Amino acid sequence: MGSGGLHVVGGLRVPGAPVLVRAPAKVNLALRVGGLRPDGSHELVTVFEAVSLHEDVRASPSDGLECTVTGEGADDVPVDGRNLAVRAALLLAERAGVPAHVRLDITKEVPVAGGMAGGSADAAAALVACDALWGTGMSRDDLALLGAELGADVPFALLGGTAVGTGRGEQVLPALARGERSWVLALSATGLSTPAVYGELDRRRGEVGATEGAAAPDVDEEHVHDLLAALRGGDAAAVAAALVNDLQEPALALAPHLRRTLDVGLEAGALAGVVSGSGPTTAFLVDGREQGLAVAVALAASGAAADVRRVSGPVPGARVVEPAR
Numbered sequence: 563m564g565s566g567g568l569h570v571v572g573g574l575r576v577p578g579a580p581v582l583v584r585a586p587a588k589v590n591l592a593l594r595v596g597g598l599r600p601d602g603s604h605e606l607v608t609v610f611e612a613v614s615l616h617e618d619v620r621a622s623p624s625d626g627l628e629c630t631v632t633g634e635g636a637d638d639v640p641v642d643g644r645n646l647a648v649r650a651a652l653l654l655a656e657r658a659g660v661p662a663h664v665r666l667d668i669t670k671e672v673p674v675a676g677g678m679a680g681g682s683a684d685a686a687a688a689l690v691a692c693d694a695l696w697g698t699g700m701s702r703d704d705l706a707l708l709g710a711e712l713g714a715d716v717p718f719a720l721l722g723g724t725a726v727g728t729g730r731g732e733q734v735l736p737a738l739a740r741g742e743r744s745w746v747l748a749l750s751a752t753g754l755s756t757p758a759v760y761g762e763l764d765r766r767r768g769e770v771g772a773t774e775g776a777a778a779p780d781v782d783e784e785h786v787h788d789l790l791a792a793l794r795g796g797d798a799a800a801v802a803a804a805l806v807n808d809l810q811e812p813a814l815a816l817a818p819h820l821r822r823t824l825d826v827g828l829e830a831g832a833l834a835g836v837v838s839g840s841g842p843t844t845a846f847l848v849d850g851r852e853q854g855l856a857v858a859v860a861l862a863a864s865g866a867a868a869d870v871r872r873v874s875g876p877v878p879g880a881r882v883v884e885p886a887r
């Protein structure tokens with residue numbers, strides 16, 4: 563285990579050069595939420611798709627631990643020990659037994675607190691970048707285990723593609739998925755707190771449970787069976803029909819304006835629209851370029867979205883980008 567980084571020169575990697583890693587945002591194509599676990603998380607079954615909205619993390623040599631953040635929503639992101647990328651560097655250094663000496667420069671494209679796991683992407687990218695910079699020689703599985711300690715979505719940001727997540731969402735396995743999907747994302751001006759949205763789901767289930775005796779259902783892969791079959795077939799309309807999110811109603815309760823956003827996207831011809839994870843980003847599945855343009859224009863023109871992005875998926879998980887952009 564070396565203490566220096568690795569630099570590519572004529573095919574050889576030499577210690578000490580900056581490493582640039584890119585990691586993707588995600589959309590949950592299905593999110594079925596079960597009961598509350600003793601650790602405060604919910605049991606869930608989800609199908610993640612990594613989409614072409616990215617976070618870039620550059621790790622450079624330093625005498626200490628420094629962090630900068632620029633790009634989408636940078637003002638809302640801490641640069642101290644609360645930053646998930648900083649926490650990732652500290653955790654890797656501790657487990658590898660090396661000093662946490664690195665400068666992390668984060669460039670964000672993913673909306674903060676948008677339900678697209680931008681912070682998790684930063685953590686995943688920082689793990690991969692620091693592993694390369696410090697030459698700690700961790701396997702992808704080692705990094706995924708560390709990632710799971712940082713947040714439930716981090717292992718998926720490492721894996722990318724289209725995958726099934728179980729447990730807290732941190733146990734991920736690739737899913738068979740044919741073809742590429744086109745998405746229009748409607749961004750909100752303000753974020754939603756993930757714990758608040760799960761809390762709203764619990765509150766609603768508590769009310770139902772009090773009268774009907776059944777609160778949280780057990781969840782297993784059977785709950786995402788239709789979606790997985792549709793993904794294997796690669797038919798966008800079948801995928802659209804199977805999109806599901808148990809956090810959608812709680813998110814809509816906390817951010818009622820999203821109902822109009824969903825209506826506008828659907829009226830403009832999207833195959834389907836769904837709140838992404840805990841929201842407030844909404845994701846519209848579209849069939850082809852023309853439909854995507856129509857949906858994006860309608861969302862932007864109506865004012866039902868603060869901003870609009872057209873993306874595609876699946877894309878790879880956190881990876882070293884060479885040469886640096």
Ligand SMILES: C[C@@](CO)(OP(=O)(O)O)[C@H](O)COP(=O)(O)OP(=O)(O)OC[C@H]1O[C@@H](n2ccc(N)nc2=O)[C@H](O)[C@@H]1O
Pocket residue numbers: 590593602603604605606608676677678679680682712713714715716729730731756757760838839840841
């Ligand atoms: C809802 C989802 C769907 O993919 O994503 P986002 O919409 O936030 O991106 C995830 O479950 C969010 O995962 P992530 O944001 O990584 O969660 P963590 O940092 O591990 O936990 C933040 C908080 O979310 C809640 N949480 C998270 C995961 C889970 N299975 N059950 C939970 O109840 C807990 O209140 C926890 O304290």
Ligand SMILES: Nc1ncnc2c1ncn2[C@@H]1O[C@H](COP(=O)(O)OP(=O)(O)O)[C@@H](O)[C@H]1O
Pocket residue numbers: 638639640644645646647668673674675676677678679680681682684685753754756840841
């Ligand atoms: N590197 C980071 N990027 C974004 N948010 C971060 C980061 N580190 C910590 N956070 C905190 O995590 C919160 C939500 O993270 P984020 O991943 O953007 O959203 P979501 O959980 O909705 O997908 C933010 O409000 C922010 O304060």
